[in-house]
Amino acid sequence: DAGITQSPRHKVTETGTPVTLRCHQTENHRYMYWYRQDPGHGLRLIHYSYGVKDTDKGEVSDGYSVSRSKTEDFLLTLESATSSQTSVYFCAISDQRGSYEQYFGPGTRLTVT
Amino acid sequence: GENVEQHPSTLSVQEGDSAVIKCTYSDSASNYFPWYKQELGKRPQLIIDIRSNVGEKKDQRIAVTLNKTAKHFSLHITETQPEDSAVYFCAASTANAGGTSYGKLTFGQGTILTVHP
Numbered sequence: 001d002a003g004i005t006q007s008p009r010h011k012v013t014e015t016g017t018p019v020t021l022r023c024h025q026t027e028n029h030r031y032m033y034w035y036r037q038d039p040g041h042g043l044r045l046i047h048y049s050y051g052v053k054d055t056d057k058g059e060v061s062d063g064y065s066v067s068r069s070k071t072e073d074f075l076l077t078l079e080s081a082t083s084s085q086t087s088v089y090f091c092a093i094s095d096q097r098g099s100y101e102q103y104f105g106p107g108t109r110l111t112v113t
Numbered sequence: 114g115e116n117v118e119q120h121p122s123t124l125s126v127q128e129g130d131s132a133v134i135k136c137t138y139s140d141s142a143s144n145y146f147p148w149y150k151q152e153l154g155k156r157p158q159l160i161i162d163i164r165s166n167v168g169e170k171k172d173q174r175i176a177v178t179l180n181k182t183a184k185h186f187s188l189h190i191t192e193t194q195p196e197d198s199a200v201y202f203c204a205a206s207t208a209n210a211g212g213t214s215y216g217k218l219t220f221g222q223g224t225i226l227t228v229h230p
Contacts, residue, residue, distance in 0.1 A: 042223050048215060096208065101159050102218060
């Protein structure tokens with residue numbers, strides 16, 4: 001597996017609380033992505049980054065924000081968690097040079113009660 | 114934006130049979146089509162991909178075909194084995210190194226493949 005980790009791996013939180021998920025890579029890839037996975041929906045892009053401090057919205061970005069202050073770290077924040085944000089969150093990385101493959105992290109299972 | 118439809122949602126086959134999963138996409142600018150396999154509780158992993166300048170690609174028991182005119186692509190698994198049981202996702206992207214697409218993938222809804230011994 002590519003050098004990509006996510007933390008925490010599991011989290012249970014209450015509605016209305018802020019939550020931050022971390023993605024860390026050791027591959028020096030330029031591009032990083034956050035997806036959520038829900039039954040019947042496949043993987044949907046939340047936000048992505050194309051460089052340090054360069055981020056943009058994906059198709060399901062409402063209620064989420066991101067930050068990338070270093071090449072290796074991409075943070076996903078739920079400002080005020082809701083039950084609809086209960087999901088499995090995957091981070092992915094890619095260098096988009098030669099290969100367009102995205103390498104996925106191990107995922108974070110988030111439950112909002 | 115891009116929309117990817119995947120069928121069937123579930124597929125059950127006997128060991129040794131072939132399995133075919135089909136996807137359609139909406140954006141004619143899409144030029145990169147990967148397939149990911151996800152085992153239960155694991156991360157998605159790329160098993161094969163195809164770019165729009167070729168119509169077919171094979172890797173041992175796995176093949177992908179692409180019809181740009183019809184905007185659909187398919188995954189073919191021959192001689193299926195129980196270890197092929199997993200969820201398979203197709204995806205599409207306007208991959209463009211150094212361009213503005215940033216490699217964003219739009220995924221299909223997934224197919225649960227079960228191979229019975």
